[in-house]
Amino acid sequence: MVGDVLKVDELHQRFTSALGFPDFYGKNWDAFWYPIVVLVEMPHVLRLEGWQELVQHLPCEAALMKECLERMQRDFPEHAATVEYA
Template identity: 50%
Template structure:
């Protein structure tokens, strides 16, 4: 299977951590048994799925104001992956 070039994720309507994890699961093709928490997110992006070359988040500013904790944790996971697994990590655009 070839690596996807770009996945765009629209965060403008997200109002809860549950909605966020559901959207991430759908957008990044996580398995149905995805645990919908940050440990499970880390496990998914580093070993369960092939991440796209680029992930573009739309509505980041509004999302990070509505759910600041979730925004920080999401960004930390993706940044940490870039440091630990640069060849597997996505370039991330926060638009």
């Protein structure tokens, strides 16, 4: 899902499509927080295929995304997806 992404805009577009983010989604990590905890029903498991490749291509973006997902799991465990970094 994410291993072939080379640009941050493309990464946000993948999440928009895969998780059904609204059209007004701001496509940045501050904006990412709101849909994952309020607007969309997260899947039980969010499997991020190609994680290591993403970390190599976009290390800062991967770290920010992981931080958001870990915060979601910590702050909203009843709503949070189990994230698999594959």
